[in-house]
Amino acid sequence: MNLKILAKELNLSFSTVSKALRDSHEISPATKQRVLEKAKELNYQVNPLASNFRKQKSKTIAVIIPEVVNDFFGPVINGIESIAQEKGYHVLIYLTHDSMQKELEISKLLQNGRVDGIMISLASQTSNTDHLNILKEKEIPLVFFDRIASEVGTPVVITDDYHCGFIATEHLITNGCKHIAFLTISENLSISNDRKNGYLDALKANNIKHDQALIRFCNEDDMSNKDNIKNLFSGNNQPDGIFASVEKLAVATYQICEELTLNIPKDVKVITFSNSYMAALLNPPLSTITHPAFEMGRESATILFKLIEKKGLNRIPKKTVLKSNLIIRASSVR
């Protein structure tokens, strides 16, 4: 089943049929209808592979993210997919597992017209952006969200991580914390650094001198992270507040406190970045900074499609900042 067969059935040239199907003004309403009816009758559908090839457009976007097992990236994909579906686009998913090597390989796959645009949230290990610059040079529409590389110069969509880091820290201070630890995951990531700077500036603003020993870099390994956190409480500057930059580190903190029979929030107050709706049900309920994940997906996808369709290019903001919510629960109040 293809255009030629359909055309033969209709006694029309296949170029006429092709135009009729795409509602070209060159074709009379009468023949359009004839063609449409016959197409429906014979269940004709254009061959997307042929069409994509001919037009050198794939009607597909790629989403590159570190992981999908996560209450943040899930809703983001949801938001992206909702826009893509509206626009009639398809969504490819690629996972980097926070590896720069994987991110590199994936970027290479996408250099050659396989997708019409790319959305990416960087791997925590990504320390340089050559592979992304190549994509930019090839003029493939590219949008960063959350974990961005602003050097590349394509639009970015983020939350106000610095501000959140600041107010979360200040919240702990207001609730009596004097020794606040900061748990983070990467030295490369934009979000980690912004959050850390917010934390540091909040300390400074409240005349608390920061202790480098209270800043802990964690990794993928749950066990070593727990050791790292446990180690905090055996130092000579024991924290009375913990600010985790990702949820899993707050969970690890809960487990360590259980182990060390430290009471949250009496002995240690805890606050974290998290998008889990279950945070409210923890024991004690966990204070969170929660991102507008779905909106972030929709917003960045919307920008990507503007780039793809080259519409209103001059009105695309280089940087879009969405507001996160500080949700105070029992884990961080005295």
Add this chain to the structure above:
Amino acid sequence: MNLKILAKELNLSFSTVSKALRDSHEISPATKQRVLEKAKELNYQVNPLASNFRKQKSKTIAVIIPEVVNDFFGPVINGIESIAQEKGYHVLIYLTHDSMQKELEISKLLQNGRVDGIMISLASQTSNTDHLNILKEKEIPLVFFDRIASEVGTPVVITDDYHCGFIATEHLITNGCKHIAFLTISENLSISNDRKNGYLDALKANNIKHDQALIRFCNEDDMSNKDNIKNLFSGNNQPDGIFASVEKLAVATYQICEELTLNIPKDVKVITFSNSYMAALLNPPLSTITHPAFEMGRESATILFKLIEKKGLNRIPKKTVLKSNLIIRASSVR
């Protein structure tokens, strides 16, 4: 940059270059190397759109799922993607949001060679499988996982939902429950029915006559679900055990119990299907039946690729059953 340009640079015909790049036996090792070097030098990559079109293969699979904001489908995608990446395939994601209409539209999009294979977990609203039969008739490799339609006759990968329903119910009975409510989400879904049947048979096996009023069908609306659950406790057959077939209903139960100052597990015991790693941290820790989600993704993807590559077709099981884990925590023991 394309084959012709590359061929001209090498003073070879473009068909020779094409073959050399694909390591054809028709080409001498010497020219192969020449071609490969030049290709690298000029950074030539095949145009995937042209190649896909010519071969009528997309090197892409589609994953159709109800949602992605979920601790189950996340790891499943992870598993799928890990196999796809090994095989050099790309992964398209489509969300149905549990709507049959959406599922139908998506199926239609995939009827025409856009993908080489499809993995699907049905929408809860899906009540007939015509759209899936069409895919089967078009001989598009198709694998069902978790929420299956066995009528279609393509391979399915599931967990032992009936058995899990049975043992979870029996566990509650063993812990003293006599009035066990079952919270479910759909009358269409294979998993819901299997779980319910396990529940019913466990009651029967323990000489507890089942009360239809204790079986509640819930939906997407959180508020009405809560009302539904709250209503359970105002009936004349108040439950002392709640078996939720999805996590969100267990969470709603927790919230209702808080509201009604019912103690879990003293007044009501709760167990649920859930893949959240945070279940252990709830107040009280929540007993769960946890699926091997990642493995399910890998297993069903592996089967799909056997169908795609037509390898060992006779050794593909029609039905693969993975084992889930019953994890007993404080919420369900006396």
Add this chain to the structure above:
DNA sequence: TTTTTTTACGACAACGTTGTCGTAAATACT
């Protein structure tokens, strides 16, 4: 040496669509 086979490459026709261009016929304008 002659004949057959193999090796290594080139020519070329697809794959199904889209878009440009050409052109009769129909309509509109002097």
Add this chain to the structure above:
DNA sequence: AGTATTTACGACAACGTTGTCGTAAAAAAA
């Protein structure tokens, strides 16, 4: 009525790749 324009369609050449077939030259077999 004669000319200009519009309408409605067909012919055809791409798009870049892959795979089939044809064929000189080289190697092997006779």
